[in-house]
Amino acid sequence: MENQLRIAFFPDSYLEVNGAAMTSQRLVAFAKRNNYPYLCIHAARKSETWQDGSVTYMTLKRSPVSFSLDEELAYDPLFQRHAGKIDKQLQEFKPDVIHITGLNDVSIVGAYLGWKYQIPILGSWHTNLHEFAAHRLAKMLRFLPNGFISNITGFAERKILDGAVLYYKMPKVVLAPNQELIDILASGTHRRSQIMSRGVDTELFSPEHRTVDDDIFRIGFVGRLRAEKNVRMLADLERELIARGKTNFKFLIVGEGSERGFLEENMKHAEMPGFLDGEDLSRAYANMDLFVFPSKTDAFGNVAQEAFASGVPVLVTDIGGPKFLIDSGKTGYVAKDLSEFVEYTIQLMDDREKLSEMKRNARAAAMTKSWDAVFESVYDGYQLSYELRERNFKRK
Numbered sequence: 001m002e003n004q005l006r007i008a009f010f011p012d013s014y015l016e017v018n019g020a021a022m023t024s025q026r027l028v029a030f031a032k033r034n035n036y037p038y039l040c041i042h043a044a045r046k047s048e049t050w051q052d053g054s055v056t057y058m059t060l061k062r063s064p065v066s067f068s069l070d071e072e073l074a075y076d077p078l079f080q081r082h083a084g085k086i087d088k089q090l091q092e093f094k095p096d097v098i099h100i101t102g103l104n105d106v107s108i109v110g111a112y113l114g115w116k117y118q119i120p121i122l123g124s125w126h127t128n129l130h131e132f133a134a135h136r137l138a139k140m141l142r143f144l145p146n147g148f149i150s151n152i153t154g155f156a157e158r159k160i161l162d163g164a165v166l167y168y169k170m171p172k173v174v175l176a177p178n179q180e181l182i183d184i185l186a187s188g189t190h191r192r193s194q195i196m197s198r199g200v201d202t203e204l205f206s207p208e209h210r211t212v213d214d215d216i217f218r219i220g221f222v223g224r225l226r227a228e229k230n231v232r233m234l235a236d237l238e239r240e241l242i243a244r245g246k247t248n249f250k251f252l253i254v255g256e257g258s259e260r261g262f263l264e265e266n267m268k269h270a271e272m273p274g275f276l277d278g279e280d281l282s283r284a285y286a287n288m289d290l291f292v293f294p295s296k297t298d299a300f301g302n303v304a305q306e307a308f309a310s311g312v313p314v315l316v317t318d319i320g321g322p323k324f325l326i327d328s329g330k331t332g333y334v335a336k337d338l339s340e341f342v343e344y345t346i347q348l349m350d351d352r353e354k355l356s357e358m359k360r361n362a363r364a365a366a367m368t369k370s371w372d373a374v375f376e377s378v379y380d381g382y383q384l385s386y387e388l389r390e391r392n393f394k395r396k
Contacts, residue, residue: 005382006037008095008119010110012102013126014042016073017275018224019302020101020126023198028055030375039093041086043076043106049089058089062105079105080112087113095119097382102127103167111170120389122381123171124196125164125181127299165189172385175378177300178321192388194381199371200305207311207363209279209286217249217349220288220312222281222303223295225257230317232259233294233338235266240342242268246349254284285310289355290348291332292341296320304332309366313358315344330361 011024024042031038032055044059051057062076086109098114098121100107114121142149165188168174174185175196186193212218225231231253238251251270253263263270276284285291291307291314301322304314308325314332316322326332333344348355 004037005096005379005386006039006094007031007097007099007382008039008041008090008093008110009099010101010107011040011042012104012107013073014040015044018073019198019298019300022302023126024101026199026371027375027378030372031055036379037093039089039095041089041106041110043074043079047082047085056089056093058086060085060106076105080109083109083112086110087116090117090119097122097385099124099382100171101125103164111167115170118389120385121171122173122175122385123168124175124378125168125177125185125299172388173381175381178324180324181299181321192384194377196378196381197369197374198300198302198305199369199374200302200309200366201371202309202366202369204278204282205285205306205309205366206282207286207359209282209310211283212287215248218252218287218289219249219345220252220254220285220291220307221293222254222285222291222306223293225253225255225259225263227259228295228297229257229259230294230296231257232262232266233341234270234292235263236338237292237341237345238267238269240338241345244342244346246346249349252284252288254281282310285312288312289359290315290345292345293317293322294341295322298322301325305366305369308362309369311359311363313348313355313362315341327361327365331358331365332362 013021014024015021028038028040032053035054038055040055041058043062045061047059047061049058060082062074063078065078066074066076068074090113098110098119100110100121100123111121165185168185169189171191173192174189175194176182176185177196177198182193182195221234223229234251234253241249249269251267253270253272254276256275260272264272285307291312293301293304293314293316296317296319299321304316304322304325307314308331314326316326316334318334318336323334326334328334335341335344
């Protein structure tokens, strides 16, 4: 694909350990590999600018008043102080399209400068900030009655979603990872809305990396061990399996976070190696028999596709983006509550022939996902953003 559009990218997450950052890094690498002119501006420990092939990087340090939103992810209310530097870099780079992500300190500056210079903006949705915030708030208020908590968090979730939709009215084109979000954004912003899916590395994640060969049924999880990931349900699942007389199983829980202590104290059959990457992570996935992802706040769920690529069926909740990845009964299941998580898990523990079939289906599904195809569709979005601006100019 030949493309000479000059893109300025303002990702909210780039160096952190999460799916949004990983996707952003892969998008920039795609631009570099294809020699597309690209400017990537993101927060880092120090401010500097450098060139790497067709990609120009500009990193900007956050101020001491920044506050934490998540593991390594922060928000700087004074980030606008960098607007002059960014303005100068944009005038030098001369972007055709500005790409912003979530409602955050970095993208807000990009959106402002796009408006200032009338540069078309594309926005991509990576994080369900409204659900994420509601879960954090519920954890903070857990000393209150449940009904009171539900009222407060429900109100906060609706208002944050309203604010996010308002923010995404600025772009010409909006990308989101699942149809549910596409529908919300399309109706709320009246902008062109398109799917931005995710790819998966089927060489890094593969059943060939499996190193165990025994009868133990391994139930896996990979991700941040935080309240918004609903990881305490893993302890509930173990408790119910034991109550049903199941003993020949283990949990393999990969990740770090504030909920690790709770899981260690409340689980009897759990191995927790902490954060893993590279070949260690590949082996961990491949050694699982079932991937359980209880999160209700993920917009997509990259880890589900990594499990598929490793030949592991996936069990998810019926809330959030991961449910759209599941071909129920073939590559995994969608569960509406704990009892269904238990039933589906036991079904696969007891029916190893069904498990083997679903493992093959999971791997086959992952083989159809290509990162290059995903990013080519993003460039289609850039082209559409640019063309919409040109059409508006001609009307005037």
